[in-house]
Amino acid sequence: MADMQNSNVEIMLKDIGMVYKTNDGHDVTALTGVSLDIQKGEFISLLGPSGCGKTTLLRIIADLLQPTSGEISIAGESPRDARLSKKYGIVFQSPVLYDWRTVKKNIMLPLEIMHIPKAEREDRAMKMLDIVGLTEFANHYPNQLSGGMQQRVGIARALAIQPQILLMDEPFSALDEFTKEKLHEDLLRIWAKTNKTIIFVTHNIQEAVFLSSRICVLSPHPGRLSAVIDVDLPRPRTMDIKDTPEFTAYVAKVRNSCEGI
Amino acid sequence: MSVLKRLSKSKYFNTVLWIVILIIVWEIGATVVAATKRSPENILPHLSGIIESVVSKDTINGSQTAVQMVLENAKATISRALVGFGIGTALGFVLALFMSRFKTVEKIAFPYLMIIQMIPILGMAPLIFAITQDISKSRIIIAAILTFYPVATNTLAGFKAVEKEKHELMISYAASKFQLYTKTMIPSCIPYFFTGLKISAPMAITASILVDTLQGGIGLGCLLSQALKGAMSRYVFWQIVFLSAFIGIFSFLLMGIIEYILCPYKRKGNKQEE
Numbered sequence: 354m355a356d357m358q359n360s361n362v363e364i365m366l367k368d369i370g371m372v373y374k375t376n377d378g379h380d381v382t383a384l385t386g387v388s389l390d391i392q393k394g395e396f397i398s399l400l401g402p403s404g405c406g407k408t409t410l411l412r413i414i415a416d417l418l419q420p421t422s423g424e425i426s427i428a429g430e431s432p433r434d435a436r437l438s439k440k441y442g443i444v445f446q447s448p449v450l451y452d453w454r455t456v457k458k459n460i461m462l463p464l465e466i467m468h469i470p471k472a473e474r475e476d477r478a479m480k481m482l483d484i485v486g487l488t489e490f491a492n493h494y495p496n497q498l499s500g501g502m503q504q505r506v507g508i509a510r511a512l513a514i515q516p517q518i519l520l521m522d523e524p525f526s527a528l529d530e531f532t533k534e535k536l537h538e539d540l541l542r543i544w545a546k547t548n549k550t551i552i553f554v555t556h557n558i559q560e561a562v563f564l565s566s567r568i569c570v571l572s573p574h575p576g577r578l579s580a581v582i583d584v585d586l587p588r589p590r591t592m593d594i595k596d597t598p599e600f601t602a603y604v605a606k607v608r609n610s611c612e613g614i
Numbered sequence: 615m616s617v618l619k620r621l622s623k624s625k626y627f628n629t630v631l632w633i634v635i636l637i638i639v640w641e642i643g644a645t646v647v648a649a650t651k652r653s654p655e656n657i658l659p660h661l662s663g664i665i666e667s668v669v670s671k672d673t674i675n676g677s678q679t680a681v682q683m684v685l686e687n688a689k690a691t692i693s694r695a696l697v698g699f700g701i702g703t704a705l706g707f708v709l710a711l712f713m714s715r716f717k718t719v720e721k722i723a724f725p726y727l728m729i730i731q732m733i734p735i736l737g738m739a740p741l742i743f744a745i746t747q748d749i750s751k752s753r754i755i756i757a758a759i760l761t762f763y764p765v766a767t768n769t770l771a772g773f774k775a776v777e778k779e780k781h782e783l784m785i786s787y788a789a790s791k792f793q794l795y796t797k798t799m800i801p802s803c804i805p806y807f808f809t810g811l812k813i814s815a816p817m818a819i820t821a822s823i824l825v826d827t828l829q830g831g832i833g834l835g836c837l838l839s840q841a842l843k844g845a846m847s848r849y850v851f852w853q854i855v856f857l858s859a860f861i862g863i864f865s866f867l868l869m870g871i872i873e874y875i876l877c878p879y880k881r882k883g884n885k886q887e888e
Binding site: 415416417436437439441442443445447449451452453454462463465466467494495496514 | 777779780782783784785786787788789793797798801802804877878879
């Protein structure tokens with residue numbers, strides 16, 4: 354626990370392992386020996402092919418899964434305590450909105466559960482809608498929105514509880530390329546504005562390079578951390594950066610470290 | 615030609631076509647029945663005869679016209695069906711809730727639900743009458759039993775259809791079990807619940823009428839069996855048949871209307887472009 358003295362470490366993973374038991378009694382190792390320190394305010398991508406355990410790792414951090422070995426601490430707390438004190442905002446691949454609630458009420462849902470007074474709930478929901486640029490759609494129902502807008506609502510809802518850590522599980526993989534690029538820029542803008550620690554699961558190398566401050570490459574069979582790459586591209590990043598040789602060089606570097614996986 | 619084409623595209627074209635065909639077939643049948651001397655003509659009367667009996671002011675039992683009598687009996691049957699339907703719905707919903715909350719309850723209760731559903735009503739009715747000793751109560755209970763099953767199974771299916779991610783969201787909000795149900799599970803299962811209601815509402819009515827026929831007293835089924843035995847005008851029989859069909863269809867539509875009112879999100883379309 355010596356790392357704890359470094360006050361900038363938000364998430365500390367030490368030798369995390371996850372072994373599942375299949376129905377016929379075999380052990381399947383989903384993750385083994387994952388150690389990683391994540392600084393406060395970092396944008397970390399967990400990158401890798403399917404089956405590399407990236408989503409499993411995210412779910413372990415979120416306290417939705419318990420690792421079978423290893424230690425994990427969230428700013429000195431256990432993941433469970435961090436969850437109970439609402440430190441996590443989660444965004445899934447599908448927006449998982451509540452059909453029967455308007456956009457604004459969807460964002461207010463976690464606040465209702467936290468027993469936050471109505472006036473503040475409204476206030477916070479409108480602020481979040483402003484951040485994701487959907488103010489005029491506050492009273493629409495989710496099925497009236499496009500896929501990209503629905504995912505924005507999902508992000509606004511995750512931010513509404515004012516979490517320190519935003520966990521995103523392939524949030525844009527179901528969207529078309531144009532919408533995705535727009536949301537990338539929006540997400541970076543929100544990240545800069547709110548100063549959250551973001552953990553972003555993806556299998557898209559370009560996406561990881563464009564967004565992240567650090568990329569953790571995971572490889573499968575068994576799932577393990579095979580490379581950690583710092584991305585020192587200037588910020589604020591815009592779409593134009595994708596045409597620079599530096600960007601292309603990072604993409605090549607990450608791709609190389611994925612090769613042989 | 616173009617008029618026909620436009621007609622065939624109209625929303626109501628199918629419905630109108632079916633009604634017209636039905637009337638034609640009926641009238642041909644009625645004419646054939648009238649032509650065979652041996653069968654009583656009112657086994658399949660002309661539709662005009664039925665309509666005439668509806669508007670007729672002649673009393674058939676000294677004090678009431680045919681329509682007054684049918685409506686009075688319908689009131690009794692419908693109110694019994696309604697009470698049974700209400701009880702069955704409430705019990706079905708609560709049981710689904712328990713089955714979803716506690717796996718053991720589901721394992722214990724579910725197979726027996728199937729069995730109850732498989733016993734024919736006509737076999738169940740005398741048993742329940744023997745237990746309750748009251749025909750009116752028995753009729754309510756039978757309507758409740760028939761309502762219960764579709765509501766319970768559909769609602770349970772609704773609870774099970776809630777996405778894993780919604781459960782995980784609630785876990786990440788540290789929601790209590792109570793909040794999980796009030797905020798997520800129960801609102802999610804409403805469309806499934808209404809599917810159950812749409813199946814069971816006409817069943818409760820049909821069952822009520824059927825169980826009416828087993829004993830005397832007041833009720834559409836009682837009147838129906840009297841009419842069949844010739845103790846009453848055959849036109850009363852046909853009035854009941856049409857009225858029952860109408861009530862059944864109406865009860866189904868009514869559930870749809872209530873769902874439409876309760877779920878405003880379902881009727882808003884117009885997806886936004888990216």
